[in-house]
Structures are given as structure tokens and as C-alpha cells.
Amino acid sequence: MSLAVSSRRPFASRHRSGLIAFFGRREVLPAVLICPVLLFFIVWDTIPTLWLLGLSFYRFSLTSGRPPIFSGLYNYTSILNDAETWFDLSRTFIFVLLAVGIETVAGMLLGLLFWRSDRLPGRRVALTLLFAPMVVTPVAAGTFWRLIYDPTFGILDWFIRSLGFAPVRFLSDANVAFSAVLAVDVWMWTPFMVLMALAALASVPKAELEAAEIDRLTWLQRFRLVILYHGKFILMLGILLRTIDAFKTMDLIFDMTYGGPGTATELVAMTLFRRAFEDFNMGSSSALAVILLLISIAFTVTFLYVLYLRERKAALA
């Protein structure tokens, strides 16, 4: 691995003529290689983001038939002054925290469980079944879970009833709906964290594990000092990806509760969708989108900072 760090070594570039040689030159080549991605980036990210930013300063509703009117920070102040925004945001933060937390812990535990399962009969099939929730189309998963959760027709409440308990109104009880939606998210994305955990465990050098065993480290010590130390990078990356995605959760809400009952499951991504594509209030929704983008960037910067610290420490060591 240390070789990768020392890649700054200058290469002797050979002299050749023509365009290919020009592009092949060390000063030009990186730019040529990065160019396509950069082009994609500019067309589909920079331009739309600037557009978004610009629109967020206008009062502009598609259905009003009026041209956009510059309104300065009006959209921002009205969003930030609306108590509902803060409720939605805090609900979303709780959702992200719980979803990613549960998925990480469960994923890690299951990962450890499956770690040494080389001799499991049908391991490949078992893992495929375990990973299956990830590949189900969210539209279908959401709708079908609504049936599974239905107190009258659902298999879950049938089970609860046959055990002699009162049926749980999973999606129609304001106190339960949030957890019910959360549970589906956990079902869908824990497998992803299992995958990340298995990858993290695989990155632990066998020699160090054996050494730890010889040193008679306790199970917890081994986990902390050896496994976590080596697997941290991959796990953190998994958590980062999940956090970003959980913050964006919409499909499931859209199909299961539509944000209800009341506002019990209203997450910001849902609010945003509604404001943009039901109300067609482009100015206000752009402002909300910019706010969400800033929050996501803050998330990511924090995560990357932690990751980067690890990289630097490794480089120093």
C-alpha cells in the first residue's frame, strides 16, 4: 500500500511527434483524462446548481403565468421563518440518525456473523437473498409494505392478532408511522451496511489478527484495536454514503404515507418534491434545495475531514 503513496515519482517521458504524443505528455495527459468527467460535471452539476442558486432569489411560480420577479432573500427568510421547516428538518435529522445508526450497528453485527462463514452451505445463495432488499424497486417496495403493514389485510398484523394482541395501526397511527417507515428503510439498507462491513473485515490483515490472538487480546480489544483500526476507512465511507442517501429519502415516504398522518413522516425531501412538482413554486423550492445542499455539504465535509485525517496519519506512519 505504501507504494501508492509514492506515486509522485517523475516519469521519463519519451519524445514522440504528433497529436497523440502531445496528449501523452505528462503535463497534458491528466487534463485529457479528467476532461470527460469534468464536462459531465459542468453540464449536469455546475450549470443546474448555478441555475438553482439564481432561481432561489426570485419569486417564480410556473402556474402563475407571471415572469420571475427578483425578490432578494425573501424565499430564504420565509422558509427559515416557517416553523414547519424546522420541524421537518429535525424530523429528518432524527430519521437519518436512527436509520444510519441502526443500519451501521446491525450491518456490523451481521457482517461479523457472516465473516467466517466460508463453509456455510449455499453461502452465495444466502448472501444473495440477504442483499435482495437493496435491489427491489422502491416504488414496488413501498406499495407492498403498505399491504404488509395493513391492519386488515397485512400479514404482519395477522401475526400479531393470532398471538392475541391488538392490531397495530402501523402507518395510520401518528405515533407508529415514523418507526414503521424507518423499519422499512432499515430492512432495505442494512444489507448495504453488511456488504460494507464484510468488505471492511476483509481489509484486516490476517497476520495482525493472528498476532492479536497470540497476544491474548480480549474480543473487544481485538475488535477495537485491529478490526476497527483497519476497517474504519471503508466503514466510514459506507456511513457517509448511507447518510447522504438517508437524507434524501423520498420514494418510500411517497409510496407509504405521503408524509402523513398529519406531518408524522414528512421528511424534507418530500416537502421539497411537493413544493417543486405539486405547487410548481420554483423560487421557493430552489431556496429550500440550496439550504438542503448546504446541509449535505456540511455533512460530507465533516466525514471527509475525518477520513482525510486517517489518511494523513497513515501517510505519516
Add this chain to the structure above:
Amino acid sequence: MSGRLSQGLYHAVLWLVALVFFAPVFWIVLSSFKTASQILAVPPLLVFRPTLANYARLFAQPAFEHHFFNSVVLSVLAVLIAVAVSFLAAFAFSRFRPGATNFLMFLLLSIRMLPGSAAILPVYLMYVAFGWKDSYIWMTLFYAMFSIPFSVWILKGFIDGVSPRFDETGIVNGASWLSIIARLTFPQVLPGVVAALIFNFIFVWNEFLFNYIIGGINTANIPVLLATNLSHGGGIDWTFLSSLTTVYILPPIIAVYFFQRFLLVGMTFGTVRGEV
């Protein structure tokens, strides 16, 4: 307790976990062989006479073929394009470390950060202004863009793990950069490439929102068909939903089965290149 017994128990637990996660999917698959009232039956039916009528009805829809074709074309083309460009960029980031590498890598990730409904908004307005709505090319390129950040990240990790000495040897032997990239580096990072392909494939395969808003009659994929034809006479068409879902999850499940090893290695982001 004897070793064999404890191992048997251990294996049973593993299978149980896998089956618990699979159960809801199994329920969808099972439902696809039931009639509409059997799906809603209380108590739930586990034993019943399976019917293939739902599938016959599904495959008889002319729309099915068209949408399925769209799903395949859009997702396959998009991930191929994305992984190809990402590979080149990742190579440059890894080998030459241009000044802004970290910043650029971060910027790329920021594409993923925007909630779908936020990202779709300016993209929608842009597509409207340029007349790109409902076009295969622009739809594919859009999906490719969405697949790029993850691909660059994963591939950079893998290329980091390939010793630059290969490059040097190549250069000494007179190889061009092109052949170094294609012949020397590429085969060594294949697990990363496959992992990137599959992960992005699953995303594009199941994508609904963007297709619904910036797509249209020509480019609609199966999730859009699913959402659209879900209702029937005001009610939900459970047989349609379950049979179409069952058919639709088959390709990604098969991919996960056959490329499992690559997926596991791929998610190590290049820190491991052997067996997992």
C-alpha cells in the same frame, strides 16, 4: 457442545438471517402467483394453487416490452459510459495527483448529495430550455452523470492499490499511456470496475423520479410503468404489481449472485484485491 453441532447451529442462524431479510421479497414473489383476492386473503395464504395468469397478462401488454427495453438500454449504456469516463479520471487522479484532486473528488461527491427532488428541479428547467426532455441520449447521459461520482471514488481506490512500477516498466518498454491504462492497469482493477458497474446499474435500474419528470413516452422505464399502471379502476392492481416486480428484480438478483465476489472486493475500495 461438539464443534459440529455448534457449527450447524451457526450456519442455521446465518441462513435464518438471510431468510428474514428475504421474506418480504419472497412475499411479493409468492403473491405474483396468486389471484387478486388470494393476495388480500386473511389469514394469509401460504398454500394455494399457483396461477400463471398474472404473468400471461403482463407479457401480453405491449407496453411491457417497450418499457423493459428502455430500462435495459438506459441502465446498461449509462453505467458503461460512466465507468469508462470515471476510469480515465480515476487514473489521472491516482497517478498524477493534480493540485485540486481532493477538492475535485469532493465536488464530484456533491452531485450525490443533492436530494433527487432538488437535483431534478434545475435539470428539468434546463432540459425544457434545451429541448432535451424525453430523449434517449440526454436521459442516458444524465444517468451516466449520476453514476460517475461513486465510480470515480471506487476506481481511484483500486488504482491507488496498483503499483506505479507497472507504469514505469511499461514506459521503459515503450508502451504508450493508452496501452498502460488499458492493458496494464485495467485488468488489475477489474473487481472495482465490476462493483461500480453493478452498484450504479442497480441505481439506474430502479430510478423513478428523474425518469418520470425529464423522461416521457419514449424513454419511460419499468418503475414509471409500475407507478402508472399500479392503479386499476381506482384500486391497486396487486397482481400486476407483484408479477412485474418479480420479473424486474430478477436481472439485478442474478447479477448479485454471479458477481458477488467482485461486489465484496469492490466495496473494499481497493484496499484488498484477493479473496474475501
Add this chain to the structure above:
Amino acid sequence: MSKVTKSLRHPVPTEALPAPAGLARRRLLQGSAALGAAALACPRYAFSASEKTSPLAGKSIHMQILGIAGWLPSQLGVGMSPDFARYAKDKYGYEVSFSFADAPFGTLFQKAATSLATRSQEYNIIISDSQWLGALATPHWIIQLNDIIAKNPSLNIEWWSPSIRSSYQVFPDGTNKLWGFPQVGDIIGIFVRKDILEGPGEADAFKAKYGRPLPVTWEDFEKMDFDQWLDLIAFFNRPEKGYYGFAAQYSRDYDAASCPTMSFMRSLGGDIWDPRTGQVQGIYDTASNAHAMELYKSWLKYQPPGATNYFIAEVIDAFTQGKIFAGWQWVATGRTMIPDKFKDKVMVVPPPGFKKPDGTLYRNYIIGGQPWVINAFNDPEHMQVAIDFMKWWYLPETSHEYLMKGGMPCDKATCARPDFDGINPWNRTYKYMLLKSSDFWHDPKYSEMLSDQQDAFTGFYTGQIKDPLHALQWTACQQQRILYDEGTAAKAPTAVCRGIRL
């Protein structure tokens, strides 16, 4: 020759068909050029619509209709279009083919608006929900029909009830500007399981318990007020036998909880706003409206667990699976609500009336149904075909055919037919309730107002909010602000609204 291949029972968007030629015309500039051309051409071709001399004779035109997915009346509108193709060939001498795009209720407006905002004529004719008229008309995405109706007297139709015009045609409310043609009328009916109602011993048991006869005929139900309904569904609420008394619509989705609640509000004599001044506060947040919410909530006692998550589809599942005695439902779903196994076992009756101080019963329910609207970006040829299509749609033969297939026409001539009531089990209630229903907002801001209202209503029905009046006050503040910001309301939200929270 028509290319419409969809079957009626199982809708298939005909995306697989060759793309209409007009599809290429969706660029911004072309679109606006088409708009200009349409505006200029409008009066001229409206004149030239007379037979034989049709300027389109000999041409071949492809039309695309956007309708509501899985909604029988929408599908009928499309399913019957081959008849129009034949008619057009005979009468005007041009070929027309149709394809159909659809979207579910909750997202159809997105589909239409995202396309129309591009000034595209992708969808030549659209089946819109009635509340969308304002949002579609204000940016001039659909054409105003006054001139067209003036030049085509056959489109000047006498409707069965005055609310047809005000619900499906007029925007803004109270003006004479017309934007849509009724595609289907729809009202709330209650579907009652006659076989349970007429079960042995029920009548005696009911009489013994409540001291009055069990309602059995349509006329009995017509005379029922809210309290009597409550008794009836309480009587037939038998969870131990596997069925409940009732199910209605309380979901957060779209306008599910709103339509019934606003129906109760109006039937109790209240209202939701003043369309002329845009005033909400003071009209909406009243004790009477809060009482309406309490009444609608009180029905929940006799409904299956989870009924607060019910919308149209859930009521259908519960009813057709025999889990409820009676179900609150839009009658347009009649064919699905009454499957073959329930043939002759279900009657459709008017929802409860509310006693006025003078003792008479009053009903003012929210109307359903959808109008046809015509894309303003259609080029002159497509515009002409769209108008010809409308003229064909309101021919007595077409109306009758539509009625026979389960559709619900709105014209007086068809509704007044002596055989009308007998054709479908819900027809009598349909006609009756059309006279006792009206629409809610047509304002372009309706979806924002609806969204806040849905939050408040479902919050109250599921117990998140305890005080209905508070829910109404909060909603009134939100709606007043939305309308004031837009310039529709004259007055700003009052000081009460500062710091108010749901």
C-alpha cells in the same frame, strides 16, 4: 383507422406506438411560435369547422390524450376514440389516430404541467382534475373556450346541474370564462351491502334497538341525517364477524381527507373561503367547521383499524373483500366497487344530510369528476381535431354509448333519459347528488393550500392535533398568506397568525 390498442379493463399506455409527429415540436421557440399561430388561427378555423369543407380533409393526424391511470371514465374517453376516428373520416374526411398516456391521480398534474411548461403539444387533449383548471388556465397552457363555443353552437350544451358549469368549466369562479368540458361527472355515494342490510332478523333487531325502522330503500337513505347514519354503521359494525360498519377516506394522500371534511363543513352551512375576495380567515376557521371535523372523526369508531390511511384504493379493497358493510366512495369507481360477485347485492345511496334549524335536510358535498381541457400549444390542425373531438363527444349517440359503458355524462338530455337510473346501480345517486354538490378551490395555488389543509386534517384525525379549531386556525393562516402573497386575497393574515404552530 385507429391505433388505439388498449383494452378497457387493463390499461396499457400505448407508448410502444410510433411517436406522434408533433412530438418533435417541443422546443421552446417552436412551442411559442405554435402558441402564436394558435392564437391567431383560433377564430378562423373555428369558423371553418363546417362539414365537407374541412381544411383537414385528406390529412392524417395523430392525437395524444393524457388521462388518469386506472380510472374507468378516463379509459372510456380513450377507448371510444376509434369511434371518433370513423366519424371524422365520414364527416370531415381526415384520418385520425390516437395514443394514450396516463398518470395516477396524485401525479397527473405533474405530468401535464411539466410537459405544458415546455410549451409542448405532446398531449393534445388532457383530462384534468377539476381543481387544476386555475393552475392550467392562469399560465394559458390550455385554451379558453368561449370563442370556440360561440362558433360551434353544438358545444353550447345544457347541463344537468348548474354545478357542472361552475366545477368543470369556469375559472375564475363567478366569471364567464370557460376552459374545460366535462369529461365525467362524479360525486360521493355510499356503497351499501344490501345482502347484509336485508339479512334475516336485522330489521327487527334494529327496530328493537333504535325504535325506528331499518332504512332499506333508496328513499329511506335519502331521508337520513348524520346521526341516523352513525346509528346504522354502529349497528352493522361487527368485527367479531370479520366486517366493520364503514370505511371512508382519511389519508394524507392528495385530497383524500379533504373532500369529505369540506363536504361536511359545507353541508353544515359553513364554507371554506370567499372566492371573490380570496378571504379565508373568518370564513374557514369557525366553530361550525370544527364541528364538521369532529363529526367526520366520530365515524372512525366503526371502521377497520388503519382506516385513517384509506384513500380510494383502500376502500375498494376493504369493500370488495367483504370487510365493511358500507363504503364512502367516488361513484366513478362503481365498476370496481361492485365486482361480479356483488352483482345485485350492493346499493349506492346518497351520503347523509344535515339538519338545518328548520328541520329540513341539507347536503352540499364536494364534487369529483374531471373536465377535458385542450392544449393551447396545439398547432391549428391538432386544435381543429380536438374541437371536432369535443363536438363528437357531446353527440347524443356518443353520450349514450358512454353511459352504457359505465361512464357518467353530464348533459341534461342524456341524464334525463327515462332509463338513466336503471343503467348502473349508482346512476340515481349520481343524478341526485350532482344537484347537491359543488367544487372547492380552482385557484392556481390550490395545491399549496391543499397540502397544508391535509396536514391539519390528517393530524386531527390521527390524534396528533387535539383541537380541531386550532387546526383550522393554523390552516386559515397558511392559506390566507399563500393567497395574499399571490395577490388573490385582499387582506394579509391577521396578527393571530404570528407564531401560530400546527
